[in-house]
Amino acid sequence: MQVKTVFRANTSDALLQALESGIGIGGMQRPLAARALRAGRLVPILADWRLPDRFLYAVYPDARFIPPRVRSVIALIEARLPELAVGS
Incomplete structure (x- = not known):
């Protein structure tokens, strides 16, 4: 479908604002829309x-x-990505 x-x-x-x-x-990544979904400002379709x-x-x-500060940021991203991937 076009x-x-x-x-x-x-x-x-x-x-998100639009x-x-x-x-x-x-189409929006679930972690970025999670707060709006929980608040009912967005509704999922084609879940x-x-x-x-x-x-x-x-x-x-x-x-x-x-x-060291760059290593810290990389470590933080690596630690947080798995939980963001599931939309928490």
Whole structure:
């Protein structure tokens, strides 16, 4: 089925705001929409359908010289991603 797109957003926040204001139907990652879903501002449709998986990479020039604060951020992301993936 071809769908004519009438709205595009380059940030998840802009898309979420548009969806919450009633612009129409949109695809959104469940973790980003979880609060609006719990509050009833959004309702899930096609709940069994999924967008293709996306991957997140941390790219840096040489692993030997990563500052401790960068290592901390990477560790935090690695620790939080599994719980975000299930929409908690």
